[in-house]
Amino acid sequence: MRAGVRHVAVDDEGAGQRLDRQLARLLPGVPRSRLFRLIRRGEVRVNGRRAQPEQRLKPGDDLRLPPVHEAPAAGPVRAPRELVDRIVQAVISEDERLIVIDKPAGVAVHGGSGVGFGVIEALRAARPGEELELVHRLDRDTSGCLLVARRRSVLRTLHALLREGGGFDKRYLALVQGHWNLGARRIEAPLRTDLRVGGERTVRVHASGKAAVSRFRPVQFFGREATLVEVGIDTGRTHQIRVHAAYAGHPVAGDPKYGEAAFNALMRAHGLGRMFLHAHSVSFVWPESGVEFSVNAPLPSELGSVLDRLASATAGRRRARRAQGT
Numbered sequence: 001m002r003a004g005v006r007h008v009a010v011d012d013e014g015a016g017q018r019l020d021r022q023l024a025r026l027l028p029g030v031p032r033s034r035l036f037r038l039i040r041r042g043e044v045r046v047n048g049r050r051a052q053p054e055q056r057l058k059p060g061d062d063l064r065l066p067p068v069h070e071a072p073a074a075g076p077v078r079a080p081r082e083l084v085d086r087i088v089q090a091v092i093s094e095d096e097r098l099i100v101i102d103k104p105a106g107v108a109v110h111g112g113s114g115v116g117f118g119v120i121e122a123l124r125a126a127r128p129g130e131e132l133e134l135v136h137r138l139d140r141d142t143s144g145c146l147l148v149a150r151r152r153s154v155l156r157t158l159h160a161l162l163r164e165g166g167g168f169d170k171r172y173l174a175l176v177q178g179h180w181n182l183g184a185r186r187i188e189a190p191l192r193t194d195l196r197v198g199g200e201r202t203v204r205v206h207a208s209g210k211a212a213v214s215r216f217r218p219v220q221f222f223g224r225e226a227t228l229v230e231v232g233i234d235t236g237r238t239h240q241i242r243v244h245a246a247y248a249g250h251p252v253a254g255d256p257k258y259g260e261a262a263f264n265a266l267m268r269a270h271g272l273g274r275m276f277l278h279a280h281s282v283s284f285v286w287p288e289s290g291v292e293f294s295v296n297a298p299l300p301s302e303l304g305s306v307l308d309r310l311a312s313a314t315a316g317r318r319r320a321r322r323a324q325g326t
């Protein structure tokens with residue numbers, strides 16, 4: 001059925017929720033792709049202003065909901081059993097407040113924008129009695145530590161830490177192009193998200209963008225071909241590490257959007273079949289107790305194998321140079 005324009009105040013249940021998740025709750029008969037279009041066109045507004053799907057809501061926020069056609073409820077949509085099993089097996093830590101998943105590359109964190117199901121839908125299917133919410137996001141092609149809150153109060157606490165900018169210590173491992181000769185480098189460059197025809201998002205460094213800070217540190221060099229770097233982020237912008245790495249002149253290996261084609265082809269020859277970006281650790285201090293929480297996700301075997309091949313090739317070139325010099 002079709003309703004008129006509605007204004008809904010965000011209650012405690014909706015506080016801390018992403019806008020797209022709250023809309024899915026308020027408009028259960030509307031496809032997620034349609035919800036994303038409503039947000040992008042400005043038909044959905046928060047406190048009278050345009051918003052982004054990932055915007056977190058606060059108690060008392062006024063949501064403007066346009067008239068839309070809601071299909072009759074057809075019962076819950078279930079994630080495929082194969083995906084559910086895969087995500088359950090990816091749980092690496094849990095307690096009464098949090099579940100930590102070592103997210104596989106190639107799996108979205110949630111459904112929407114052409115993706116039917118993601119990590120959170122699969123986990124909810126496996127644990128139907130729990131109110132599970134994503135604490136943060138990872139790009140679809142990024143693997144590693146993903147936190148899921150088991151209570152709304154936990155979600156609000158962790159979102160407050162994320163807003164502080166230094167409350168969360170998130171570290172990534174990335175293989176980047178060339179010999180990183182910048183040392184330990186803090187990159188502070190604002191990022192702006194643009195929408196292309198068809199709804200594809202692209203991010204670039206731009207003065208009008210949102211503040212973004214990444215801290216790069218070289219870990220291992222592979223001649224002049226590539227460098228393994230550890231990256232800490234003080235902000236969590238879309239595609240932040242990938243864009244900052246490219247901005248520094250060292251794009252991430254296997255990155256189809258911001259990477260360099262010849263380098264990606266070279267890395268494929270070394271066995272790389274995905275983007276080399278892995279969220280390997282998360283740590284923070286619970287504010288009410290002062291107890292530190294820390295978790296690590298080991299580098300996936302397919303990425304470790306690439307490093308082994310690169311190390312072997314680099315060592316081989318060194319031996320050849322020494323032999324030529326004798």
